[in-house]
Every structure is written in C-alpha cells, then in structure tokens.
Amino acid sequence: MEAVKKEEIKKGPWKAEEDEVLINHVNRYGPRDWSSIRSKGLLQRTGKSCRLRWVNKLRPNLKRCFFSGCKFSAEEERTVIELQAEFGNKWARIATHLPGRTDNDVKNFWSSRVKRLARILHNSSDASTSPKPPSRRNKGKIVKPIQYFYPPQVYYSFGLVEEEVTTASSSSSKILPYSSSDQVDEALRLPELGIKLEHQPFAFWTDDPLMSEPHIANQQATIPFYPESRELLARLDNPYYYDILGPAGCSEPLFALPQPFFELPPAERRCRHVSKDDDEEEADVFLDDFPADMFDQVDDPNQSP
DNA sequence: AAAAGACGCAACCGCCGGAAT
DNA sequence: GATTCCGGCGGTTGCGTCTTT
Incomplete structure (x- = not known):
C-alpha cells in the first residue's frame, strides 16, 4: 500500500x-x-x-533574469557576507534582507563561493611547489593586499604592495598604503591574528588616542584558531599566499575564506570591499576576480627573461 | 572538436519545532 | 502528555550549461 502511495508522488x-x-x-x-x-488530487x-x-x-x-542569469550584485554579496558573519548559516534570515532573493538563492551563492575558494586553496598548495609562469591577466605584476582590522578598537592594515615582475632579474615594488579614515573604514575586520608577516611590515591603527598615529609593526599574537584553519595559516608563511586575496583593483579580502576560519566575536563584524583608488571601478562580483590561475604570477626564478 | 572540470541552480532529504488531535 | 501532521529550514545532490584544456 505504501509502495503505491510512493508511486503516486511525483518528483523531479x-x-x-x-x-x-x-x-x-x-x-x-x-x-x-x-x-x-x-x-485534493490537484x-x-x-x-x-x-x-x-x-x-x-x-x-x-x-529576482529572475531570463537572459543574463541573475548573479548577486556586489551590494548583495556584501550583505550576505556581513549577515553570514553575524547570523551564521541562517539563510532564511539572511534572505529577508535581500528583496527578491530566497534562502535557496543565498545558500547556493554561499556554497558555490566556499567551494570555489576551497578549490583555490587546494590548488594553491600544488602551485606553491611548482609555480607556473605568470598568466596573461596578471603578467608583470604581483599585487599583495590587504588590510585587516580588529574590532573594536585596533585596526590593522597591510597596505598594498604592487610589485613589478617584468623580468626575473629586475623588479621594483611600491607600497600603496591605506591612510585615510575612510580607507580604514573600508577595511576588513578580523580578530587578532596570529599571523606573522615577515616579508612585509604593516601598520596598525587604534582608537586609543595615545596611539593615534599609524605604527609600523611586526607583531605576532596568539589566538586559538580552529584546527581546520591552522593549515591555512601555515601556508601564510608563503609570501605569495597573500596573492589569493586578489589584485589591487578588486582586492578581495580574506573574509572569503571558508568557515570556520577563525572565531569572530559576535558583534561589530562588517566586511567591505577595499579599493586602492576611489576612481577605480569596484569589483562587481565577490571573488569573481580571483584569477583562476592566481598563483601564476609567481615569478619563477629559473625563468629566463 | 572533444573531454574534463567548474559552475549555477532546482529540487530532494532529514531534522526540528509547533499545532492539532 | 503522547502521537501525528505540517511547514520551515539547512545540507546535499543531481544535472544541464559553460569554460578551459
């Protein structure tokens, strides 16, 4: 009898x-x-x-677009990221903040991003052992973002380093610092990181009036990372690892790392896109500008000019 | 041009909580 | 109070399409 009932149920x-x-x-x-x-037999x-x-x-x-698909706008993506940080995987709740989007939309968006990044990170370990030649897209430049800041008081920034790698023998680099308060506001908030940045000094800001000036620092703090995160953090020793954060023009920040990367405090979490240039067009889609061959720009020391 | 991989998305499944019985 | 039913939600899967090799 039950088998008959099951047969009556249509799927697909x-x-x-x-x-x-x-x-x-x-x-x-x-x-x-x-x-x-x-x-009713309908x-x-x-x-x-x-x-x-x-x-x-x-x-x-x-929101349904018949011809172009209906990708999340940058604003929608930001909203999802912010709310996910705040509420966790409460897709239905997050969807209430996105008119025309369903929980399924949000869920699909998020999972596809996580999958993509997981793949990127997985590939990165291969790339670190055998770097490929620079891609067409990133040829000639290594761009190292980015800034982090730690709520509620202390703001960290790494600035951008744009490094010309036109030839293996001659390279130059310049630091593109974030210094204005607006730029700080555009920064990504992170908890205190146990990341040691030996290859690149960074500045940090604090709301403490006694420390109102940016400071160059090279400090290491300790934080109980999730076990899953430790492998990621271990890779941070590789200077090129930072390049996954995206080129300067779209500077996609670290918040895209898969959950859980570290435990965020419940309040005051916010993520913003960062742009080194106000006039620069904002990346339209979160993570979309991660080059598929993001480690291609690693300059092969054996490569002849 | 073909194969493989990546991606997007619709839909199913299982779990849970609240309402009804 | 116990059981059943229903709806809501998050996780997952399957499949078609697109992109890359």
Whole structure:
C-alpha cells in the first residue's frame, strides 16, 4: 500500500502545467495548506515540494533574469557576507534582507563561493611547489593586499604592495598604503591574528588616542584558531599566499575564506570591499576576480627573461 | 572538436519545532 | 502528555550549461 502511495508522488522538475495548478491554488487559498494540493488530487506532489516550488520559483517579486542569469550584485554579496558573519548559516534570515532573493538563492551563492575558494586553496598548495609562469591577466605584476582590522578598537592594515615582475632579474615594488579614515573604514575586520608577516611590515591603527598615529609593526599574537584553519595559516608563511586575496583593483579580502576560519566575536563584524583608488571601478562580483590561475604570477626564478 | 572540470541552480532529504488531535 | 501532521529550514545532490584544456 505504501509502495503505491510512493508511486503516486511525483518528483523531479516541474512542468508548466503543474506550476499553473499551483499558482491557481495559491491565488485561491493563499500560500498555505500545501498538503491539501495533493489530497485534493490537484497535483501528485508532496506539500513540501509544492511549498518549495512556490517559495523558490513562483511567488511574485523574485529576482529572475531570463537572459543574463541573475548573479548577486556586489551590494548583495556584501550583505550576505556581513549577515553570514553575524547570523551564521541562517539563510532564511539572511534572505529577508535581500528583496527578491530566497534562502535557496543565498545558500547556493554561499556554497558555490566556499567551494570555489576551497578549490583555490587546494590548488594553491600544488602551485606553491611548482609555480607556473605568470598568466596573461596578471603578467608583470604581483599585487599583495590587504588590510585587516580588529574590532573594536585596533585596526590593522597591510597596505598594498604592487610589485613589478617584468623580468626575473629586475623588479621594483611600491607600497600603496591605506591612510585615510575612510580607507580604514573600508577595511576588513578580523580578530587578532596570529599571523606573522615577515616579508612585509604593516601598520596598525587604534582608537586609543595615545596611539593615534599609524605604527609600523611586526607583531605576532596568539589566538586559538580552529584546527581546520591552522593549515591555512601555515601556508601564510608563503609570501605569495597573500596573492589569493586578489589584485589591487578588486582586492578581495580574506573574509572569503571558508568557515570556520577563525572565531569572530559576535558583534561589530562588517566586511567591505577595499579599493586602492576611489576612481577605480569596484569589483562587481565577490571573488569573481580571483584569477583562476592566481598563483601564476609567481615569478619563477629559473625563468629566463 | 572533444573531454574534463567548474559552475549555477532546482529540487530532494532529514531534522526540528509547533499545532492539532 | 503522547502521537501525528505540517511547514520551515539547512545540507546535499543531481544535472544541464559553460569554460578551459
């Protein structure tokens, strides 16, 4: 008997006719009594399936772009990142802050980013052992972001180092510091990091009036990182590792690292894009400007000019 | 041009909490 | 109070499409 019942339940992609029936039901009774749709013999779908279809695809005011897809805007991405940091994986809650987006949209967005970064990090370990020649996209430049700051009082910044690597024998570099308060505001907040930056000094700011000037520092603090994070942090010894944070133009920050990277304090978390140049166009999509061959720019010392 | 990999997304599954019985 | 049902949610999977090699 149960086998017969199971047979009656239809699964898989929805047809237009089914959508029509579902829409008619909702128009008549409202978005409720999902299970009655099947009990009335209107559809051979479970109530859960009907609800899901309505919520994710059929209800009005959803963002749906027929020709170009409907990628998250930079603003939406920022919102997701901020709210994810605040609420965790509460996709439904996060979706309430994004008009026209469903929890499924947010969930898919987030998981695809996490997957992508995981792949990048995985590849990076291979790349560190056998660096490839610079990609076309990043040829000639190593750009090392970025700034971090630690709420609530202390702000850290690493500045940008743009390094010309046109030839293996002759290279130059310049530091593109973040100094204005606005830029600090644009920085990424991190808890106190146990990262030792030996290859590049960095400045930090503090709200403490006694320390109002930026300080060059080379300090190391300790923090109980998650075990999963330690491997990542270990790789930070590799100076080129920082390049995964993106080129200067789009400077995608560390907040994209997969959860959990470290434990953030519950309040005062915010992530912003950072741009070294106000006039510079903001990266339109979070992480999209991670070059697929992000470690390609590692200059091979054996490479001849 | 073909194969492999990456990506996006729809939909299913299991769990949970609240309402109804 | 116990059980059942229903809806909501987060995690996961499967598949079609796009991109890269």
